[in-house]
Amino acid sequence: MLLHTILLCSVLSANAYKLLVVFPIPSKSHGILGEGFVTHLLKAGHEVTYVTPILIKESPGLQQIDVSENARVLSPEIFDVSKVLTKELNLQDYELWSVVMTEILNITFNSDNVQRLLNDKDEKFDAVIVEWLFTELGAGLSAIFNCPLIWSSSMSPHTYVTSLVNEHLNPAYTPTLLSTKFSFDFWDRALNLWTYLKIWNHKRQFADKETKVYEEVFGPAAALRGQKLPAFDEVRYNASLMFGNSHVSVAETIALPQNYKDIGGYHIKRNVDPLPQNLQQIMDNSRDGVIYFSLGSLLQPQKMPIKMKRDLLNYFSALKQTVIWKLGENLTDVPKNVHLFSWAPQQSILAHPNCVLFITHAGLLSILEAIYFGVPIIGLPFFADQFVNIERAVAKGFAKRLDFSYNSPVELNEAIKEILSNTSYRDRAKDWSSIYHDKLVSPEKELVFWVEHVIKTRGAKHLRSIALATEWYKKYYMDLLACSLLSIIVLSLALCKLLPVFKNNKKKTD
Numbered sequence: 001m002l003l004h005t006i007l008l009c010s011v012l013s014a015n016a017y018k019l020l021v022v023f024p025i026p027s028k029s030h031g032i033l034g035e036g037f038v039t040h041l042l043k044a045g046h047e048v049t050y051v052t053p054i055l056i057k058e059s060p061g062l063q064q065i066d067v068s069e070n071a072r073v074l075s076p077e078i079f080d081v082s083k084v085l086t087k088e089l090n091l092q093d094y095e096l097w098s099v100v101m102t103e104i105l106n107i108t109f110n111s112d113n114v115q116r117l118l119n120d121k122d123e124k125f126d127a128v129i130v131e132w133l134f135t136e137l138g139a140g141l142s143a144i145f146n147c148p149l150i151w152s153s154s155m156s157p158h159t160y161v162t163s164l165v166n167e168h169l170n171p172a173y174t175p176t177l178l179s180t181k182f183s184f185d186f187w188d189r190a191l192n193l194w195t196y197l198k199i200w201n202h203k204r205q206f207a208d209k210e211t212k213v214y215e216e217v218f219g220p221a222a223a224l225r226g227q228k229l230p231a232f233d234e235v236r237y238n239a240s241l242m243f244g245n246s247h248v249s250v251a252e253t254i255a256l257p258q259n260y261k262d263i264g265g266y267h268i269k270r271n272v273d274p275l276p277q278n279l280q281q282i283m284d285n286s287r288d289g290v291i292y293f294s295l296g297s298l299l300q301p302q303k304m305p306i307k308m309k310r311d312l313l314n315y316f317s318a319l320k321q322t323v324i325w326k327l328g329e330n331l332t333d334v335p336k337n338v339h340l341f342s343w344a345p346q347q348s349i350l351a352h353p354n355c356v357l358f359i360t361h362a363g364l365l366s367i368l369e370a371i372y373f374g375v376p377i378i379g380l381p382f383f384a385d386q387f388v389n390i391e392r393a394v395a396k397g398f399a400k401r402l403d404f405s406y407n408s409p410v411e412l413n414e415a416i417k418e419i420l421s422n423t424s425y426r427d428r429a430k431d432w433s434s435i436y437h438d439k440l441v442s443p444e445k446e447l448v449f450w451v452e453h454v455i456k457t458r459g460a461k462h463l464r465s466i467a468l469a470t471e472w473y474k475k476y477y478m479d480l481l482a483c484s485l486l487s488i489i490v491l492s493l494a495l496c497k498l499l500p501v502f503k504n505n506k507k508k509t510d
């Protein structure tokens with residue numbers, strides 16, 4: 001027995017890897033995605049060092065590096081819904097996000113806790129897994145620790161992540177991560193192309209600033225190890241793998257490179273937690289169904305004007321269904337069929353068979369959970385990829401989109417009636433749900449498998465796209481074009497020179 005245990009332990013430790021997992025964004029949903037990586041990798045027997053602003057439960061094999069000081073960059077004021085109403089704030093600005101994210105990473109890497117890690121010459125990792133969000137600065141960690149780089153992208157595949165491992169996407173059929181509308185109409189396609197070019201240009205202009213931060217942050221740590229810091233472009237395009245928090249049930253189906261793995265839904269618990277007793281009772285007793293209304297963890301729905309809240313309550317009171325509203329404050333005179341909460345166990349609510357509709361801000365985690373449990377949605381997008389997420393859900397037939405405005409209570413009431421009376425929304429949600437669940441292996445198994453594969457094969461070079469290694473002028477045959485043009489010019493010039501000679505000769509013979 002003892003021998004058996006010792007043998008088992010040695011086998012486990014022989015295959016145990018040491019991973020650095022970096023999810024620096026100080027927001028709950030990004031924390032959930034980071035925690036998913038940590039949980040699955042620990043469960044597979046690996047050791048994890050987790051750089052996060054949101055600490056999770058202690059666990060054997062886990063070391064956490066607290067970078068919560070970076071949260072000061074993302075003031076909660078940014079997510080005040082009343083400022084969206086008055087249009088004081090435009091959260092779809094790529095420039096704003098790249099400045100904010102670069103600053104978050106700058107503070108993260110310069111924090112004492114991360115500096116201690118970077119300056120510890122004996123520290124080694126088998127791979128680093130870094131979340132991509134508007135900047136590739138995190139790639140520097142793989143250069144310092146001299147190990148493979150794995151990206152994690154929290155969104156459906158978009159051109160700024162695919163271009164890191166393969167190519168830019170075609171704007172004619174893929175929206176940008178910050179598009180607010182998307183269709184194949186002439187003007188929408190033109191606008192999408194324009195947005196692509198604008199972002200591309202901004203990224204190019206911002207590159208110097210990013211490179212400077214990269215050199216400042218990682219230069220000293222490289223020198224300490226006696227290494228030369230590679231050029232930023234060399235590491236930013238050097239990822240072995242990219243994980244995407246997506247699935248074809250929530251995005252367009254496009255061609256992706258071999259080292260891009262969609263693992264959307266890996267954060268969802270296979271056995272959801274039981275509901276708290278009061279919620280369990282409310283949901284069990286709602287024979288006509290439950291509508292769950294939550295705008296996620298960042299937005300502050302309690303900031304909406306009081307008249308709007310009262311109007312919403314009025315409309316809700318006329319419904320046969322029960323409404324569970326994660327509002328974040330208590331109100332007086334709440335109708336009998338409405339229950340207000342400041343926190344709600346979202347997965348457990350969506351998993352309840354009586355849940356008939358989810359009103360959401362259309363964050364990707366919420367949409368994936370809706371699909372996982374087969375619940376139709378009404379989306380009120382506010383920022384980032386929420387607009388494209390809901391556009392895609394509408395196109396797939398399991399959602400309606402509303403734009404947040406003073407008219408929202410009226411529109412929401414109509415949308416609720418439409419979704420509850422027309423069964424096609426629920427049917428499509430169930431269809432997509434069964435497509436989601438019909439797969440060879442679960443996303444968490446893929447996650448662990450591919451991380452191990454990258455380490456075992458020392459960087460999985462065999463999975464990398466050849467497109468990334470092909471110079472742009474060769475890719476678009478610019479050299480051929482240049483050659484052809486040159487030949488035409490030379491030939492024309494020669495003809496011009498020779499023609500008069502021919503003419504003169506002809507005259508002479510005449």
Ligand SMILES: *[C@@H]1O[C@H](CO)[C@@H](O)[C@H](O)[C@H]1NC(C)=O
Pocket residue numbers: 142143147148149230234235238240458459460
């Ligand atoms: C690129 O990745 C490979 C495989 O992980 C690694 O061997 C190489 O050193 C990396 N190059 C740079 C410049 O980081």
